[in-house]
């Protein structure tokens with residue numbers, strides 16, 4: 039039972055230099071503060087994506103400035119722009135080449151829903167070919183909106199069952215089937 043003399047949390051007199059926690063908490067803490075984005079710039083939204091790397095917005099405050107143009111070295115695909123059917127297969131292939139764990143942010147109206155392009159050439163949302171973790175509204179969204187989306191992604195990563203996912207990767211199970219055209 040809790041009383042006035044009960045000590046809660048970390049006590050250096052009892053535990054010394056040792057901090058006890060859960061594996062999920064440690065793994066998620068490391069992952070969410072070292073996200074390496076894969077900039078999938080496909081149209082005008084990519085200009086806003088570039089802006090977050092500049093000093094005015096400074097994405098490095100969140101430990102995410104290490105943009106990688108190789109899927110082998112990235113764990114968060116930021117789809118920024120209109121996804122055409124011609125490009126959809128490439129987006130899917132690059133996503134599959136990224137190692138687990140990996141996340142996807144759909145930046146702007148086009149990536150999230152096809153935007154104003156209700157046409158035969160445009161995919162109506164990138165979630166038809168890859169599992170999206172965070173959607174962003176706007177045409178174009180402001181760079182601050184992207185930072186907000188990345189903070190939401192950090193929150194999501196912080197709630198993941200990382201240890202369980204080591205044996206059952208989530209993305210492989212969640213990726214929609216894609217045969218190069220819409221069903």
Ligand code: SF4
Nearest residue numbers: 082083146148177178
């Ligand atoms: S959402 Fe708007 S700014 Fe972004 S790619 Fe589409 S048309 Fe361009």
